[in-house]
Structure formats: C-alpha cells, structure tokens
Amino acid sequence: MILVWLIVIPFVGGILCWQAERLGDRPTRWIALITMLIELAIPLWLWGQLDFGLPALDGEDPRWALEFRAPWIPRFGIDIHLALDGLSLALIALTGFLGVLAVVCSWKEIVGRIGFFHLNLLWILGGVIGVFLAMDLFLFFFFWEMMLVPMYFLIALWGHSGSRGRTRIGAATKFFIYTQASGLLMLAAILGLVFAHHANTGDYSFSYEVLLGTSLSPTLAFWLMLGFFIAFAVKLPVVPFHGWLPNAHAQAPTAGSVDLAGILLKTGAYGMLRFALPLFPEASQAFAPVAMGLGLLGIFYGAILACGQQDIKRFIAYTSIAHMGFVLIGIYSGSSLALQGVVVLMLAHAFSAAGLFILSGQLYERLHTRDMTLMGGLWGRLGSLPGFWLFFVAASLGMPTTANFVGEFMVLFGTFSTAPWVVVAASVGLVLAAVYSLILMQRVHYGPPRSDEPLAGLDTREFLMMLTILALVLWLGLYPQPLLDTTGAAMDGVQQLSEIFDRVPAGADALTEVR
C-alpha cells in the first residue's frame, strides 16, 4: 500500500498547493516542500527496512521487495501493479531529492501563479514515480504520457523566452510532440506484444512478468523492440531524436530543467533497463552494436556542439547528451559491471546536471542573462558561487573522487571485454569533456571582468542546497558500495537475461561446427 501512497502524495500535495495559493506564497511553498520531503523520506525509510539482496531473476519470476496489485480494467487483464526493487528505489529516492531541490530552487525565482506552478511541479514528480513503480505495461504507459502535460505547462508558462524567436511555447510544444509521438509508437509496440501473447495463450495481459516469457518471431521482436527503443531514445535522448532537448532545457525555468535533466532523462534509461532489454533480449542483443554506435555519436555530438554554445543552459543541455551517450553504451554492453556503472552514472549525472542548472539559475538571478559572451571574470565578484561551479564542472568532466568518475569508469571498464573499440573511442570523448568543461569555466569565471562591482553572494538557502548536492556527489564518488549493493540484484537480473542469449549463438556455432 505504501507504493500507492508514494504516487498519491504528490498529486494530493499538488492540489493542496493550488488551493493554498489563496493563503499566500509561503504556505504554498511550504506545502510543496513538505510533500517532497515526505516523498524523500519514504524511500529512505524503505531503504533501511527492506532487503534488496534478493535475486531478481532465478530463472522464474522476478522477485520484488515490495508489491501492490489491484485489478483495473479486467477486460484486457490490466492491473494496477506496482512493484519496487533496488533500481526503482534508487530512482525514486533521487526523484524525491530532486523534487525537494526543485521546490527550494524556485523559492525566489518563481513569483507569479505559484499555486499552479507547484501543482505542475508535484504532478510531474508523481507521474515519474508512477513510471518507476509501474509493472503493468498499460499503467507504465499511462504514467509515461501523463507526466508530459504538467511538464508542458511548466515550460510554456514559466519558461524563459530565448533569443532569436525561440519561444518557450515552441520549445514546450516540441518537447510534447516528440515524446508523445514516440510514446504512441511504444503503445503500438506494447499492443503488438500483448496481441502476440494473446495469440499464443488466448489471454489478454499487460503484466510485465507474464509478457516477459512471450515467444516472438525474430522479425516481430525486432520491430516491437524498436518501438520501445525509439520511445526511450527520445527521452534519453539519443542523437537523432534529441531535437527537443536543447530548447526545452534552455527555455524551462530552473526547477523544470532540474527535473528534466535529473529525472525525466532517467526515465528513458530506466525504460531500456526494465523493459526494452528484458522483454526483447535477442533483438536487443542484435541491436546492441547500433545502439552503442548511437551512444558514441551522442558523446561526440554533444561534446562538440556544447563547445559552440553561448547560452549557458543550452551548453549544459548538450553536455547531458554526451553523458547519456555513456549511459546508452553501458546499457547495451551486456556486462554486469557496466550496468552497475550505468546506475551510478545516472545518479551522478542527475546530481551534477541539477547542480549546474541550479547554479545557472542563480547566475541568471544575479546577472539577468544566460549569454556566456556577456559573462567573464566572475570569479572574484560572486563570493562562493564560482567555487561550486568549479566543483560541479569538475564532476561533470568525470574527475576522480566524484560520482561521475566512478560511473564512467565502471561503464568503460565493463564494456571493454565486449566492445573494446567502442571503449577506446568513448575515452576520446572523455578528453572532449575536459575541453568543454574548461571552456565553460574560462568563459564564465575567468578572463577580464566586465566590471568590478561585487554581486550578491549565496544566501543560506542556496548555500545549503549546493552543499547537499556536493556532499552526495562526493559520497557516491568515494564510497558507492551501498548504492551498488542496493541495485546489484536488479542489474544482475537484466544482465542474466542478456547473458542467456549470449550463449545461444555460441551454442548455435558449435552446432554448425559439428555438422
């Protein structure tokens, strides 16, 4: 039942916020903050309570640490089926944490229509938590699409209009259409899978566990896998499907960017890990080289385009594309180590990107511009703000002691055995990461200052916020073992599935040799 509460609380909190606007600003913000704190506390409490060491797949059904099931649409065998394992838990805790950050970082930034703003903010988070918990494909799709609407409003109503006709409404619409259209492809793929299962057994079911064992013809499996992959690739984003991302990130308010980069991108990776790989192991195996190639493309594309950006939030958006390239490579590498690395990298990127976006928001509040050509020489003028910039930029380029280093290292190390050349090429991407990070620091914080007037430093709220993220990045960078223990079982499950099919072609080869 606690899983239902995890989803319901943000939705109820959002409505309360909407109505609390009559009481004034402060009650609204506090209600939102308390809601998100509860949302953060529950997974942390669960983390202490539950044992995630269970084998996720022991040849039979996946085992969940916590499960909830109730019939919903019996006509098609659709259940409200929620389940929690280590991976979901880590991502839900992340959602709660970034939710708190999003509320806190918009404390001063958002001044108009705050009730409706917090309604949208909390509903996004509720939808995302639904995505991370749903184990029924219909329910998953339901949440997957539902979280788009509040995000659309967040960008369209509270966003910044960019330069040269890049309007926030345009950005929001683009975001919505990309994700919704690809989502419908996934719906078609889900239905294809369900009807294939129906044809085999005569039962309708949308249950993840039931569909896991569906036998499909290789062609059908490939097309269905592609439907899932494209939906997740748009969210991740993978390069040919990334068109919405720079605009959406740049035009969104800070809280929106934090949610987008921190959580919404992770739903794509989560979808691949949870659905695309286990449901279609053979097809994914066959598709892995292409996916890794796209990952490589993303690393270089993101890094090179980042160097040319002038808008600081677009810059960070492009670096996100590069980082997600590593995630994609890790997901399709099929090694347990790399998959663990993917989880670390996902969290690390969430923290570092959220940190950078919040810092850009703070910079914008002080300078009223996001144009890097108008910055420069800020190091001495901003108190401790540039120090945090340096730290998060270093984290983003994967400096040892930060979580990003651990993640990238594990991904590359784990992938090396299966695809050494991909790793070699991706390592070059690491160098590019250093290049663009230094460019960012140089343009914004060093160089000749535009004026000598000191700007307002960080206040307590901002300082505490940044310090918390910094501590988390360092913690994951220095001692990631607790996280790895939590998600280990879930990742082993994903890996086992792909390993099963690693052996199949080997066996087939042996067979032909005997002949």
Add this chain to the structure above:
Amino acid sequence: MLTSARFVALLPLMLVAASAVTVMLGIAWRRQHAATVAVTALGLSLALVAQVIAWQAGPVQTPLLAFDGLAMLGGVLILGSTLICAILSHAYLEQYRGAREEFYLLLLCAAAGGLTLAASRHLASLFVGLELLSMPLYGMLAYAYRERRSLEAGVKYLILSAAASAFLLFGMALLYAQTGELRFDVLLVELSGETGLWGLAGVGMMVVGLGFKLSVVPFHLWTPDVYEGGPAPAATFLATASKVAVFFLLLRLVLDVPGLQGRWLQTLLAILALASMLVGNLLALTQSNLKRLLGYSSIAHFGYLLVTLVVGDGLAAETGGVYLITYVLTTLAAFGVVTLISGAAGGEDVAALHYYRGLFWRRPYLTAVLTIAMLSLAGIPATVGFIGKFYIIALGVEASRWWLVGGIILGSAIGLYYYLRVMVTLYLLAPGMQRRDAPHDWGARAGGLVVLGVALAVIVLGLYPAPMIDMAAQLGGVP
C-alpha cells in the same frame, strides 16, 4: 404487430415524438421558454430511461428497425447528447431576441430521426431517419438568421446535404435495381455473391452520401464553415448526435455481413480513413477559431473511427462503441464551454481563440473543463480520450493494419500541436483583451452543471473505464 417487447423497444422513439408534439402544441398555446425547455428535458430524460430499460430487455427486430446492441448504445448516446444540447440551448438562447421555443421542436425532431437512423435495417427507414435528422438541422443551423454566418451555414448545409441525399437515393435505386431487395442483410448477402457494375456504383454512391454526413475527407468541405456559423448548440448536436447516428448505422452495415466487403470496399474505406486523419489534422493546424478547429478535429476523429469499419470484425464493434462514447463526452465538454461563453450576450458566437486568452485567470473551473476536453481530444492518459485512442490502436495492431496505425500515430502527433495551442492560450496572461465571458454564476446554472458533469465523466471514465468497456463489450460477441 405491436407486441409488448416491440413496444418497449419503440418507447424511446415514441416518447421523443410525443414530446415534440407537446412542445409544438405548447408553443401554439403560449410561448414560454422555461416551460418548453422543461418539457423537452423531461421528455428526453424519460426516453433515456426507457432506452436503458429497452436495452436490458434485449434485442428486438421489426421489418424496418433492428433494436440490437448498436441501436441501443446509439440511442443512449443520441438521447444523452440531445438532452445536454437542450440544456445548453437554454443557457444559450436566454439572451436571444426572437422566437426561442421552436429550436427545441427542431431538436426533438432531429433526435427522433437519429434514433430511427441508428436502428434502421431497411433502406426506407434509413432514408426516412436520415432526412428526419437532417431537415431540422437546416433550421437549427440557420436559427440565428439575423447573423450572416448562421444563415450561410444553414443554406450551405441544406444545399450540400440535399446533394448528398440525392447521391444516397441514386445509390439505393441502383442497389434495388441490381438485387430487388431493400433490407440490408438480404441486400448485402446478394451483393457479396457477385457485385456487378450497378451494385458497385450503388455502394459507391451510398458511401458518398453517408461519408458526407460523417464529414469524411473528401466530403468534408462543409464542416468548418457550418461548425463556425451555426449557433453553438446546433453545432454541438451536429457534431455529436447526428454523427453518432450515421456511424452506428454504418457499423451495423459492416458487422451484419462479415463477408460483405470485397477487398475494394475495405481499401476504399482505408484510404478515406487515412485521408481524413491526415487532412483533418493538417487543416486544423492554422485555425484561429475554436469552432472551426473542432470541426477539423472531428474530421480527424472520424478518420480514426473509420478504422473500425475497415477492420470490421474482432474488436471492431466494441472499439466503435468505446470511441464514440469518448468522442461524444469530449465534444460535449468542448462545445459546452463555447456555448456557455457565447450565450451571455447576443451576436456572433465567441469562438475566435483570442477571446479565450487568459481565461484561466478569470474562470478557472470553466478553463479546466476546456483543458480536459482538449487533453481528451488529444488522447492524453487520465482522460477518456486516451481509452478511445488505446482501443483504436489496439484494433489496428490486432488486425495488423500497420498503415492505419501509422496514420493514427502521425495524425495524433500533428493534432497535438493545435490542441496544445488552444490549451496554452487559455493560460496566457491577457493584456487588456476584449472580454466576453460566461455569466458570473455559470457554475450554479443547469448549463454549467451539465458541462462540469461531462468533464467529470471524462476524467472518471478515463481513470476507471471498466463500466464503459463493459457497456461496449456487449456490442460484439468477441471473447
């Protein structure tokens, strides 16, 4: 012979006709707007109850009419949407200078026509029903005849509809010449053996005639103008009850004789479906008038619905039922808001998008209704429109009609653009725009309550669609 079973099945139709007569006599005696609305609403509610009872009682056949599951569900939808139209008309016509009462007479006659059409199994009842449905609509569309656009809409619909009826009649004549039969089931069986040139032409002409009523591309040209010009309640009726009746008739035709469609008819319908989805959505993109936009969007939605006719077995009947329920509810919510805002003052309807700018900050709940309607038209989860879209895609996937599935996905993606545009307009701050607004106490009036109720139904059935699905599942006997 009028057995009691037949009496029960015919009761809704009789009740509607009786209320029409009562309203007419009442008008002759004394003009009283409120009383007329009360009689209309009472008659329609009773008919609705009778329809539900008749559904429970089971299917009944007469030589001209077949009261099967399709007719029953169609009847419920037609009566329900007519009832809502009547209540909305009350809010709308309150300020109208001129005779108000005759509108309800026309509305009731059209509803009777719709009921007949949805239940017809004979070419004669088809034609009678269709004309009884269309004739009052001419009057309703041109009701505000002092407005140029309303008159234009009425005349346009009259002329084009008459042309379509001529096509239909010609088609019927050819079919009769070919087969010597007027009953659908017999007629279609005859045809499925060997079509023959005349039969082919006859079927083609009937498709033209009925396609016009459904405003399927390429017979859609009248739709936006008529939607825009007609008074909002008339347009609401046209968009819901009238189309529902025609569609249920077509669905019966297709389901009655599974072997009917030689491949060419299926191909023809598939092409019409694809064209409607894409053209409807593409033309809606640049509209700045909400009623025109809804007109184009309805073209697209009937494009999706045609998929059920193309597939014609399996889940088709159920899908058609579910989709029509979702479509009717959503359209009623969208048009309801337009009606309420337009009704406050006389003159042209308030449909240009700029009137809606920043509506949220003046009328949050009314805006919520319109937002829900737009989301539902776009097929976003948590609204009933999503269930409809889910069904249509499921049907396409089940029948492996990948082109149609692709068309649905593409059409939906295009459609999002304009639905979102309308939605975001509602929330933008209005810098000193002209204000035409719903009356302050709109939420406490019958019209407002109905609109809120419909919006609530859109959400509730979107979250818990099981009752709706059960209702529609009775239509087709598929496991």
